[in-house]
Amino acid sequence: MAATLSLMKTNDGALLYQERKGSTACQKTYVYQKSAKTFIPVTVDEKGRNTVSIKDHIGEWLKDVFLPRGYPESVSPDYLQYQMWDTIQAYCSSIAGALSLQATLTGLGVGEEAATPLAATLTWLLKDGSGMVASIAFAHWRGSQLDCNSKQWRLFADVANDLGHLLKLLGPLLPVPFLAVMCVSAVMMALVGVAGGGTRAALTSHQARRDNMADVSAKDGSQETVVNLIALFTSLTILPIITSSFMLTWMTFVLCVVFHLLANYWAVRAVKMESLNRPRLLYVLHHWFTGAAVPGIEETNLSEPLLFGAAFIPNYFPYGFRTMLGCSFHWALECCRSNEDVMTLYSSTMDTFTQENYLLCTSLKRRQIYIIYRPGITAQEELEAVFMAYLYVLNSNHISEGSQLSAEYVAEGLSTTAPDMEVLTIVKRHAQKIFPTFLQNLQEKGWLPDKLHMAAAEWRLL
Structure with a gap:
């Protein structure tokens, strides 16, 4: 129990102390009794009224059972x-699952004389194997994408879950x-298990603020169990009524799916992550x-795309540039060289990035x-490399298409006839001058620049 404690004396000189459990309303007073x-413990005030009600006891008990220790x-x-x-989405998903379960048992032949236990068992085993x-x-x-785009893949898992129930x-x-x-339904449910479990771990890591991931995860499990129990009793009550009508069954299922998807959308939209993945970093760079x-953490998270693009095509920068992180140097050299010998590109790249733990290879023609x-x-350093790549994109588009760019971000000495490596060298010097200011602004807004989720590949140049 994390408690604050203070010693004091009453008007008649009796020694007492008070303590409070965290920042909650649970507060107790103890007075020294000489006899x-x-x-x-003092349970009544000066007028004889009980200071600890049954409601307080129940509220504290429920909080201890279902919320992480030290909440909030x-x-x-x-x-x-x-x-x-x-909680809302879990309830709706449980009701939809109960309806699909009844259809599954019907498809397996439960209640039919021709159905055999062996046929049902083989069907179930093949279903599990497919999953x-x-x-x-x-x-x-x-x-590897589940950490980087946990919100998007969480929604993907919920859509797959509903599709699985629909197929059943x-x-x-x-x-x-x-x-x-x-078998197809089992495949959908398997995707739910992997995507849902992985993203749940990522969200739990974000929510836990006292190295209490296990406690947060366990209490989340308790909350979900209670919701499933409530949904179970609801299903026992309404299934005999609605399953007698084909139209009523489908109306109930559609309503559950709609509320399930909406609740999941607002759930992930409510998450305000301080770490930087690619969509959030691109939004921050654009506004800076x-x-x-x-921009602030809440504004950026609210602007993060959840439905399309971010989880499936995360490599695109502005103006159609495609950016690959942590890729093979051989691949980069082959893709970026034009008419010049690869050794020329290799030498100029190594000369430009002699002191850094990263290198950039660029192709303005191919926008890569x-x-x-x-x-x-x-x-x-990884953040600095992405910052430099973004500034290169802005300057390249500025000199090639004449787009408007603030003078403080235009690298001096650029021309439309300069080769890619010369443009990159000039942009590099300018980027390293202004990057410390950007980094400081990030930290002032509460972002965690040391916690990046950029989904970079694993190639390293030795």
Whole structure:
């Protein structure tokens, strides 16, 4: 119990102390009793009224059971709003799952004389096998993206969850073998397991503020269990009524899916992350270069795209430039050289970035930027490399198309006839002059520049 304590004396000289549990309303007073030679709790005030009500006891008990210890200081400020929407979506998902379960049992032949336990068992085993293979494949394909774009992949998991339930509900009506429907549905549910579990871990890491990830995760599990219990009793009550009507069943399912998706959207929209992934960093860079001010955490998170693009095509910078981070140096040299010998590009690149733990290879013609890392690169150096790439994009577009760019961000000495490496060298010098100011502005706004989620590849130039 984290408590604040103060010693004092009453008007009649009795010694007492008070303590409070964290910042909660749970406060207790103890007075020294000479006859007992100890401090005893005071439960009534000077008018004889009980100061600790049953409501207070119940409220504290519920808080201890379902909220992380030390709430609200032990979690992020967006915790309560996120959990509220998460509770609503879990309830709707449970109701939809109950409806799809009934359709699944119908498709397996429950209640039909021709159905055999062996056929149902084989169908179930093949369904599980399909899900296992899908979970391994998806984790390999997009596992590294779950940390970087946790909000987007969380929504993806919810859409996949509803599609899985929809397939189960449609299964008995489709003119295809029910086994195929079950296998496809299992694949969707496997994606839910991988994407949902991975993003839940990322969100828990954001919410835990006292190295209490396990406590936050455990209490989240308790909240979800209670919601599922409530949904269970709801299903037991309404299923016998609504399943007797085809129209009522589908209306209930559609309503649950709609509220489920809306609640999930507002849940992830409520999350205000202080770390920088690619969409948030691009938004910050855009506003800093156009307004010379770093936007706040809440504004940036509210502007982060959740539905399209950010999780699936995260490599694009302004003006159609494509930027690859942590890529192979060989690949970068082959892609960026034009008519010149690759050794010329290699030498000029190494000469330009002799003191840095990163290198940039660029091709203005192809609108491509490759950022190569050396071993031991820090998060701040990675941020500086992306900052430099962004400034290169702005200056390249400025000299090639004459776009308006504030004079303080235009690198001096550029021309439309200068080769790519000469432009990059000039931009590099200018970027390193203004980057410390940008970094300071980031920290002043509460951003964590040492916590980057940029989904860089693992190649390192030795």
